[in-house]
Amino acid sequence: MSGDTKIAIVGSGLIGCAWAVSFARGGCTVVLFDQNDETTMHAPGRVRAIANQMETAGLLGGTTANGVAARVRVAGNLGDALDGAVHVQENVPEKLDVKRTVFSELDVLAPHDAVLASSTSALLPSAFTEHLKGRARCVVAHPINPPSLIPAVEVVPAPWSDPEIVERTAQLMERIGQTPIRMKREIDGFIMNRLQGALLQEAFRLVEQGIADPEDVDIGIREGLAPRWALVGPFETIDLNAPGGVRDYVDRYGGMYDTIAAGQRDNVDWRGPVLDRIDAARRAVVPLEEIPDAQARRDRRLIALMTHLRGASRDD
Amino acid sequence: MSGDTKIAIVGSGLIGCAWAVSFARGGCTVVLFDQNDETTMHAPGRVRAIANQMETAGLLGGTTANGVAARVRVAGNLGDALDGAVHVQENVPEKLDVKRTVFSELDVLAPHDAVLASSTSALLPSAFTEHLKGRARCVVAHPINPPSLIPAVEVVPAPWSDPEIVERTAQLMERIGQTPIRMKREIDGFIMNRLQGALLQEAFRLVEQGIADPEDVDIGIREGLAPRWALVGPFETIDLNAPGGVRDYVDRYGGMYDTIAAGQRDNVDWRGPVLDRIDAARRAVVPLEEIPDAQARRDRRLIALMTHLRGASRDD
Secondary structure (H helix, E strand, O other): OOOOOEEEEEOOOHHHHHHHHHHHHOOOEEEEEOOOHHHHHHHHHHHHHHHHHHHHOOOOOOOOHHHHHHOEEEOOOHHHHHOOOOEEEEOOOOOHHHHHHHHHHHHHHOOOOOEEEEOOOOOOOHHHHOOOOOHHHEEEEEEOOOOOOOOEEEEEEOOOOOHHHHHHHHHHHHHOOOEEEEOOOOOOOOOHHHHHHHHHHHHHHHHHOOOOOHHHHHHHHHHHHHHHHHHHHHHHHHHOOOOOHHHHHHHHHHHHHHHHHHOOOOOOOOOOHHHHHHHHHHHHHOOHHHHHHHHHHHHHHHHHHHHHHHHHHHHO | OOOOOEEEEEOOOHHHHHHHHHHHHOOOEEEEEOOOHHHHHHHHHHHHHHHHHHHHOOOOOOOOHHHHHHOEEEOOOHHHHHOOOOEEEEOOOOOHHHHHHHHHHHHHHOOOOOEEEEOOOOOOOHHHHOOOOOHHHEEEEEEOOOOOOOOEEEEEEOOOOOHHHHHHHHHHHHHOOOEEEEOOOOOOOOOHHHHHHHHHHHHHHHHHOOOOOHHHHHHHHHHHHHHHHHHHHHHHHHHOOOOOHHHHHHHHHHHHHHHHHHOOOOOOOOOOHHHHHHHHHHHHHOOHHHHHHHHHHHHHHHHHHHHHHHHHHHHO
């Protein structure tokens, strides 16, 4: 991909800046815009900090932090940011009216053949693009934060999204080193938050029913199931856990999972007394004022882990 | 722990041999027994192969493969294996009548103060210990295979298990480098398979409803959610994903998860047409005859990942 693939980032907080590093690492020219002047002012420093961290971890591929920084600039106004862009990545606050207003502007101001992609995690693309003349070119491209580090990006069409636009977006993601998930249609929570929600629902249930403490649930995933999932995903996990593959696995263990599922039908009130117990357990480990330190520690370990996983995957 | 802590392993297939390495690594003396002579014959070679692999990966702690092998022997009969044991780890086939028969024998033949622990993943401890005179000393200690590599072990009491026995089992697990999950009471699937079942239920649903292909689900976990879960577990993940911790997270995103949960109430028939689609997708990637190679590749990568995670955790 040559440097004349121009990407406009609209909304330049943490997610926007991480996207900027990801696109620039992939060889794109990136222009950031934010309607908040202070956010805009901080963006180049944020981009540089993320790029430096990625360079140290060996996660910038064939480029350098200087190379990334050289391909990123901020724009003084939205029109300048959008001028010549082939892909617009929007990261404004998760409020429906804000998204609707911003997409109305983007549809008027962006080049007519640019893809308009939203980073939203919580809103369906149909909810803020139906009214647009160019609604066929609108999609969601939802990352797990930060996209500079975590490969998966959900590409979610509205009912009126042009399939060619969806595919172009997925291919752009592949070209910059992300791993696109090509969803067939929109659904609440997309794929990743639906899977996370299902897991959390059972996690809350186990604590509510007094079967386990919150830390026990975390141990079961952290030191039990997740290492394998981080290598091969849940379907490949069960496919490799029976001699005859997934069909054999369902034959052997389907009855056990039927019994389990029968006890998982009623939803738990996450805001009920169970939340007091989970909150108390977490605050005993990490007091509220130490959350930023715990986040920084998690981020350092996540960078090291992603470096390991990318290297291991290359070695195969 | 001194070498005079004697562990009896009853059932010496792959799981029994991995347990043997784990206990011997922790300094215990281990005696293996299997009523199948051929399995018994293969056990020392299996133990040696696992220990060598762990040594190469730097996962034997302060000992060596030779040191592990020196602490493990096979017994010619069950009485010899049990003589002087403080803990019996049973790994016979997952059939209720087999477990009942074996536990009846163990309760008669094992020293009266030995803990009798089953590795079962699918049977409740109450189902095969109720009839025993020594039922208070029976528990489940369920590993994720292989226990020599994956730390988490579910310690599951029957209603009549002595709490002191449960705690002794959990402490033994800690002393040999496993991470015990102290369950408050038994429940189908224990904790880990309940969590896995909840995630798989949604995975099957997404494919059945035509939202995503099986590989897309695997991407969402493998390259999206699981790396973070492998570091901090699902509760710590959400606790660190909002400035005010888990309470703040539920306040911000609880509504989204309520909406998601409303669409997750009906269970999917895993044996229906969805299984044909998942099976076809998997077989297109890994033909049936290549499953053993894919398992070996997964195991190599899992060893490397566990080495990374243990090292990273030490560095903090």
